[in-house]
Structures are given as C-alpha cells and as structure tokens.
Amino acid sequence: MLSGVSQVAAQTPSDNAQQRVEARLQDAPFYQNVLKASALLPENMQQRSISCTLAQSEKNNPEYKSSRQSRLNEPGWEQRISADWDYFGETEPDTKVLVIDHRQQGDEMAYRYLANGHSQDTLYEPWSTSKVMAITGAISKARSQGVGARSLAGGYVPVADLITSIHTYQPFGKANGNSNAIATYMVNAAGRDYITGLFQGNWLKLSNSTVGLRGGYYVEIFNPGAPFWLDTESEKQAAMPILTANTADPGYRSYRCETCGLTGNKPMTTLAQAEWLKRLAVHERDKMTRHPNLTGEDVQTLFYGDGHSDSEHPHGGMIMGISRLIPHALSRALGGNVSSAKNVLDQHNEGNWRIFQKIGWGPSETRGKSEMAMLAHLCLPGVMGGREFTLAAHTGVEGDAEVRVNDAAKKMQRLLDLTMKTLLTMSQDK
Template sequence: MKKSAVQLLAVALATALAGCSAEQPEGLAYYETIMKAPPLLPEHATAQWLDCAPSVDAASADYTSVADTGTALGWVDRVAHDWDYFSSSADDGKVLVIDYAQKGDALAFRYLANDNTHGDLYEPWSSSKIMAYAGALSLVSENFAQADTLIGDTKLADLITSIHSYQPSGKADGNSNAIAYYFADVAGRDYLTGLFHQGWMNSGQDGVMFRGKYGPDAFVPSDAYWRTPSRNAEILVTARSEDAGLLDYNCESCGELGNKPMTTLTSAEFLKRLVTQRRVPETRLAGLSDDAVMMLLYGPGHSDNSANAGGMMAGAGLGPHRAIARALQQHYSEYEGLSAQETLDQATQGNWRIFHKLGAGPSGTRGTSEVVALTHVCLPLADGTHEFTLAAQAAVDDNSYENVGYAGEKLERLLETTVATLLAEGH
C-alpha cells in the first residue's frame, strides 16, 4: 500500500542520515563495484517497442504534444515545462526529466528540471555516444540495422552492445571509445552538430556541438563494407578521416568544456526522439530506421545471447537501478528490505525497462570529476505507469577516479530524489 506523508518524510530522513552506509561503497570502491558493474535486467527482457505512457485527460494543459508546440525554433519555450520543478539545487547536480503521457490520440510531454539548469553546458563524456551511432545509422541505409548486419566481419549488434557494456561481445573487443569514434567518423561532425540545430532538433541552444572523438584511435573494420547476409547486400562506407568539422578538445572556440558540450535538455531530447519515433513520427530523425532504434536499445543478434539483452539495456552501471529501486521502496512499504532487483521486478511484474548510457571521467581541464546519466525508464506499476527520459550530471572537485566514484554517488542520490518526486506526485 502507499505510505502516508509522515511515513515518506521519515523514510527520506532515514535515507539522508544513512548517507554512505556500508551498502554504499565510497570513492574508488563505488567506481569499481557500482559504476563499472553490469546492469540489472528485468525478468522479462524481450525486445519490444515501448508503449508505457500513462493516460491523462485530453484537455490537460500539464502536457503538450508536438501538435501543440511544433518543431520549429522556439518549440522549447512552448512545451509544458517547469525549469525549477525539482527541489535539488544546482550544487546537487543538473537533472532534466521529460515525463510522458498519452493525451487523447497523441503522446504528450512535460519538461521538468532543477534550479534552471536545463540550459547549462557540460561535458557529456560517453553519454554522447548514442548520438554518434544514431547519426551514422541515419546516413547509411534505411534497412541496415539487422540482427545479422556485419561491419567488416563484426556484428553491428556486438559493436553497439560493446559501446554500452564496455565488455567484449563477439568480435567487438570492448573498446567503447574506438567504436564510437568510428561511428562519429561515418556521420561527420558537421552533420552531428547540425542535428542539435537546424538539421533536426532546433534546440535554440547555440553552444551545443559535437566536434570531437573518443580516445586516440578509431575502430577499423576488417574491410569497409557493411553487409546483411540474409539480403545479400553490401554498402561501402568511407569513414571521414579528414573531417573538416573535427576540432581539437582544446580548440580556440571550445573553452574548458571541450569539443562536445551539451545540456541536459539537448541530451534528453535526443534520446526521447529516438525512443518515440514510432509514436511521434513528426520528430523522427530522417533516414533512421525503426530497426536502428531497436538495435540501439536492445542490440538484437548480439553474440552473448545468455545476457538476454544488448545495446542500451546492457549499459554499464547500477546507479540508476539502485536509485529507482530505493525511490520505489520509499513510496511503497511492501518493497522495503528487498534488493533492487526484487523491488523492480515485483513492482512491475518483471516488465520494467531502464535503458542507460553512462558518461564519466576526471577532467584535468576543469579540475573536477564528473558523471553523466542518459536514461530512458518505463515503470508499469500496478497503480499507474511512469515513462520518462532523463539526463543528469553531477561533479565533485579534484580530478581522480576515486572522485569520479564520489561524483557517481552524488548522481545516484540526485536520481533517487528525482524519481521519488515523480512517484509522490503521481498522475
């Protein structure tokens, strides 16, 4: 049953006082055991398109559809939004939630942030790798994201799974940076940057760009062809090694945020448009097939079938899972004392979804250690479903992997309070 307001306050206070208890490793231990850990998976992890948004009254002004806002420059000002919705301060981190609802025949949204941080630029680290992949796949072919698609002699499904898991998958060697670097080369940085602006999203946030790469070297396929054996087709793709849009990390116009600065709004909106492209065709990325999105989310055809999920479902890190489970435990007394896995499965009959891309690193340029989460969540709860896309970032002073772990703990606390707020409000 639901708890009373007094019970919720008591649990929240107990959680705050617990702080870094024995179940919350500190610093480097958190980085090694939580951030680098494989994710939890739902009991029923079948690859399927999401249809999770709760219904609201068709006349509700709390959510707006694309028909209400349009997609031209200025749409951000027209969406239903509250840029100071969450009580967390900017010192706690940055978070933006795009909350979903079915409003009549249309999918509609409200945009919720904390402390007006939705437009603050930050380095997205590896969370931006989904942009490199989506950009590349939108240019290659409408139908070139099948379970048997090969890039050279390596499965596309293994490459996208390895990007997210940081582990070997088939012939993909776990070098997430090199694989994402390759996809960015295929897409080109002018094209990727344009996607945030007049090329697609019309975000109105001029400082956002994708001008970088990942690591020192790109993945080199065994040959330059993408193949789908079942269709006996092949496509030649020439990587743009001489990309005029590629800038050095410390380029003159880049500043201390480097060559891929983004915001919680642009990052979350990018993922939201991918996840909803079948439900909101008006905002789909031209050239990107439905199969390419399913490949991103689930990696169908990846070699480690025992894992039962690839792509973003295999995204490294337990922070979002733990945070959401604890928020559920605060809201529903029957889940207290259960593990995160048990809580998520029991609360949703094993049908939850958490698609996650972690970004993290120590920044010598800024003298900070930072963690980013780019996540899509579906929680089909007995008393009402919740579907939302979020982007969040937290940082602590001093650049070391131990402090990256502390930033990860900080981000997990931010995610917990964010989801707890959504659950407490209901629909």
C-alpha cells in the first residue's frame, strides 16, 4: 500500500508506515469499508478479454487521434495528441487527474487526453501505484530471455500469485501477502535502469526526462528461493536476481538523492502512469504502442492473474485490486448509490464491466502531507454505446499524520465522483 517517505538511514523507505496507518485507522469506516475493501467484481467473469466493446464509428472525430495520427511511437508525441488539459474544470487544490478516453474509429483505436488544471506533467510520489511498472518491468526482463508471466519464480511460486498478492495485500496461492516486499523483489529483478528506460527512450519516449523508478518499497525483499523464473512447458529459465539489499542495484537512488526532488526516487506524472497502463490495455488492439517484449499472454496474466495457484479464488491479477472508490463514483454518476454500486454496473453493462486498478497512499514527512494515488483501466460496454478509460489520479492534504491518509482518500473520492460525472454526462463528441 505504501512505498513510504520517511527515511531509514537515508537509504530505504520506512517499513513501519503501513502498520502505523493500519493501527490508527482500524476503526475509520471509510478507510475500512471503501479504501481497503476488496474489489467489486462484475457478474460475468467468464469473458476474460481485456478488449472493451465500443461502438465502432467510421467517422473520424477530430477530438480523438489514433496512435498513427499522433505518432505515439516517436518522441514529442505529447505535443501531437488530442488533449484538453483543463477538461474537468475547477477541482480542489492539490488534486491531479488525467483520463485517456478511448474510441474505436474504423479499424483503429483513437484517444483523447483529458486532465484538470494542466496537471498532466506535474511530478508526484506515486506510492504503490508504481508497482504496475515494477511488475511490467520484471515480466519484460524475463520475456527477453524467453520466459513469460505464466512461469514460476524460483521454480516454485507462480508469478501470477505474486501479481495478485501485490494487488490484494493478502496471501494468495504461494505468495505471502507482503505486497511491498514482493514488489521490491520485482524491481530488483528487472533493474531500475531498465524500468526507467521504459519510461524514456525504450518505450514511452516521454519528453519529461525526470520520470522514472529508482526506489523500492521495503527493506525486506521477497525471496522465491532461487534466482530464476521457470517456464514449466519449455523448461526454459530466465535469470532473475535476488538482491540482498536494494542498494546492490546500480540504478538505485536513495529517496533524497542529489538529483531527487521532494517527490523522491520514483517521480511520476498522471500522463506517464496513464499512458503506461493504456498501452498495456490496448496491447492486442494497437500494435504501434505495444511493449517491446511483452506478449498478449503476459498482459492477460497481469490483468486477470491467469496461471495462479489459489484454488479457493477463481480470479486474480489487477482486477482484484482493492478499494471501491471507482465503482462508487461510477454508481453515483449513473444514478445509483454506494450500496447499489455492483448492481448498477451489472445492470448498465449486462455484467460485463471491468475495473483493473492499483491504489497507493501514505503520509510524507518530506512534503508535510498525506497523499493518495490511483491508477486504473475501466471498461463500460453498456454505457453511452461503450466507454473505455484509463485513469491516473493523485490527491494530497496538509499534515503527515497517519490519520490524515483517510482525508486524502475522501478527497480522492470527491475527485473521482467529479471525474466520472463529467465523463458520463457529456457526449464523446464534446
């Protein structure tokens, strides 16, 4: 949940922050019933596609541009996309949200980028939402050696179990539930130079050269038992190192390193995070922006946890990400309420809606604030002819006391309520 901002020997984030927050907020209803709540799942989970059913339009709506039109595979694409950086109007101070709105135009996917207050390129601490980047990097590193996500870390633990445990913060299959330690193992196995390179010239080609992942999540590092991933079908192994300390990675930087600002050693933006997740979500539909190593099977494992070993739970992956902030916001926007969120979404979408999400939060002594971050991909096939969004958001409140995290979360709920109401009450042709 937390990546932590407090320092331990100026090298690693605090490994006590999450426990302190839990202790202080264990009786807070919003924290327990909304923020920490298990995922709401759609009625129909038989259909396991990541693709979202969208009304196909032959008309080339100038509000949307395809990857080809924006040349998303070339540097400087941020200046060529269709964007309204103040689409959501006036929002509360210290709030950032960016939505990539998807549209099917002929045989191409097309997009428009919508934000609040020109916040799309403002650096922030992404907290645990950046674990999606850690997972992507680790799978990519293994795939470059011929081994994918449906493999066994250390020859024993299904990678899908690790992915699911990162998102649920609970033991899952053969994964122990220590999300921070598992994600730190993923970062170390991939290498911080490698993951940061994916933000830069090796994949996203961002203009903002300060975006990257140089930190970790925990002092303790998950150990699967052996430094490789095993594909049991081919018997291939991919070398995936197990470091004894984060500092053993040459790409590691301490939280307040010389080149690190107040946002620390994992500085990201809503544009960077949303674009990363969007490209994964359209992997099979938009060849121009595909990850250079990943396959459709790898992305499927991230989103649905295919290949996991937990017989008590049929579903895994990012769809199991905790919190009900987004479904509550969607329900309100569609005329329902909090208690009816699942029913409202099922009824509007014939049980085929999807929310793939990762949240993160924590108190920051460095910035004197408590913060929350959200990264998600949404599919609403029955709403307005079919709507699909990728979203990244961040909120902060003054005060770094653990109890203030709950206030940052409530602020996130208000921001998401406004975002969904705006998206679902305005035409795509706005």
